[in-house]
Amino acid sequence: MTNNSQIMPAGVEPIGPRSAVGVLAAALGGLALTALVLLIFYRAGGLASVAPPVVLNSADLRLMSGQGEQTATGLEVRQASPQGVISVQGSAGFVRAAVYRQLTWRADGVEPSHDLRLMWTTLAEPRTVREKRLPPPTEPNAGTVDMSAEPEWRGRIAVIGLVAKGPLERPLVIRRLKVQAPALGTAELARLAFEEWTAFEDWSQRSINYVAGAPLDALFPPVLMAALWVGFSAGLYAVFVPFRRTGGGWRPYLAFLLVGWLALDARWQWDLSRRLERTESRFAGKEGDERLLAGLDGELYRFLLEVRRRLPEKPSKLYIVSADPGDFQSGRARYHLLPHNGYMKFSQPPAPGVARPGEYVLILSPLPGVRYDRERRRLDWTGGALPADLLYGGALGALLQVRGG
């Protein structure tokens, strides 16, 4: 191996004062260049490629209130609901409200007498519907609204739609809803970068598969930013301090990479420390049931403690039935009830020929179409019935024991 490729010989010496000045200057230049390139990119239209507009054409919209149908021109609503309301909505794909702030709508048949509103829900509050009265159309049959100043337009937007109230003299044809990022200024971009770099990501069931390090759709993903900085700094150093003048030393380039890596690791350590704080406040000093009750599925565990009290000491065979077999609840139920011999891939109770007398069935609510007939002591569902005694019933489900005959 030649000297030129010896990046880190074991007897390596620190970078000399003159080189250090060069490295520092290149690092600062790299920082400025990174910021400048990103600014130009996003100001020159790159934003649309990183955060493309979400367009809901009529086919993507569902009519929630009123009567109508899809036509060639759009979603045509001919009649309002008995309450005089027309409502259409579609998925916004959980876009970030901080970025996607400009909404455009296009519909035929909107009258000045109509009270036209934008509705939305967020990922954090999927059941809370927010509304904002839309300003008059800016052009025939179309309008735009800036949501920047709307305090409830925050987090991630799950659903957007239009709500119209008022007499319907002619059909209302909803053609399109579009939500997009407006042109962002330097200060706004800087604020977004700061928010992304300081976004906290707690442990989740996805953590074991990937570490996002920032919002998945970040405009300034830290790893990419660090790599850009390393690249620009190294490039500047190579230009202003040519390889031959440094004797072919790679150490300055290694220094850039190390600093970039360390910056990312410092951020990750900050993230880990905050996660640990949460873990500590939630679980530290707790043992056994108390610790599990403090967990993600504490309520389920509380229910399962009651279930376990009704099960015998000796491990028993247990059919765990839920609307979504193999989901989080059913899987956790099986695990928490071990060493009882449970299995959870059942979307309806086992037939009498499958479950034997004396075995147990755990129903996890809600389970549509399945009910317990107390008089006949029987579990009934469409196309089947299982003689069983109800041992315990709670808000999260019920435990039954299969009877003979």
Add this chain to the structure above:
Amino acid sequence: MAWGWVGLALALPGLTGALWVRAAWGAAPPGVWPLALGYGYVLGMLAVSLLLRLQAALGFAPSLNEPLLVLALLALAGGGLAWRRARLGGSAMGVRDRGEWSGQPVWQRVLFAVLLAWLGWRLAGLAQEIWWRPLFPWDAWTTWTVRPRVWSQLREWAPFVDPQRWLADPTGSAYTIEAWTYPATVPLLALWPTLAFGAWNETAANLPWFGAALALALGFYGQARFWGASPWVALLFTGALLSLPILNTHIALAGYADLWMASAFSLAAIAFLQWLWSRDRAQAALALPLALMGPLIKLEGAVWLAMFIPALLVVRLRGWLSAALAVGVAALGLVWIVSGGVAFTTGFGEIQLKPHLIQIPYLGRFNLGYRDVWEPVLKNLFVLGNWHLFWYLALAAAVMAVPGLRAERWRRIAAVFIGSCFGMLFVLFFLTDAQYWAKEYTSINRVFLDFAPVLLFWMLTVLAPPQPSGVERRLLVAPQAKEGLADRERLPV
């Protein structure tokens, strides 16, 4: 007292393994003790899983006693052997690095201490997560920990069968999980400390994962020192490994098999690279059992094991033979494509090797065809927070490696090994339905994690040449390789 037994259950396999690994070297090359402790722990724990298997096969109930007794005897034998070999080799059993430290500049010692403190802080935090947090990740409570919990609580080896047999079983004694064919090694590793604890305990079950991470780091550091990196450079690369967020996650959220797969495969592969370089038989002796245990840890371990074959063939075959092999493989591939492949049935099930379909019992069925998954693959490796700048460094190292390929044969063989791994990963994600593992961000980082430590070690060999360099260093590490090395150094490269 129960936690004392857990400590013993985790320490004794590590100590036993470390003594036997230490005994592989008479002399005391720099880094031998970290290497011995790291490799020793992984080998020791894998030996525990084999002893528990033996216990079950002999009809004994799950118990700490017999394996602990065997381990104690092995530790005594290993200790005696290590002491004897060290004496014969003219070295003490102490830490050899102490001598080298006196020659290190102050700034390197300071840097070493700062790095060590940083890594200590990181590991302490991860250990606290294991200590406080109940079993958390999905596959841990659906797959890997179900069996050990049942065995631990029942104190019997309850069988696990497929769901259909579970339904048909009138006795209710057979259990089931979806992944009932997965190897038992990882469940046994989780079971072991709970046998010591005396009851099922999630924290105890997860503690071996922390040991695996520590062992990976120690093994890596020891090998870096063996390679000839100075203490601070070796620790710098070890720190790079321990800083990887996806690795940290698998420590904090213990319970998945990937950390064990990464430790076993990567430590095996690092020892393999060291053997390629030095022809040190002790390194080959380390690589072999770890590589062979791979399929017993995860089914994918069989595929990782197969990655050694191309490199070994290149080691064995020289000149026209290797050219003939390359031509033969190419011709065979052509015939395979033109003929439409083969299908046959074995005792394990049907095997199909066709250009559009690969089916191997226990591994799965893979429809072959190009899938465009560049976007999720690149995003996971180069954009998201999984790897810091690891893959950027890998790109730089790949460029830097080119001059070395021309100069040294062992580097070309190492490149064949690394290339085989990348080739397999390309086939997996770009030609099979495993594309969904990438598209849905599920297994992609976990599969790369198996390979990341050895890739980082390969980067070390590219970026930080050994000191003293070349043959001198190899002879220092493996004097028995003198003849073979001299021969190889003369060969045209």
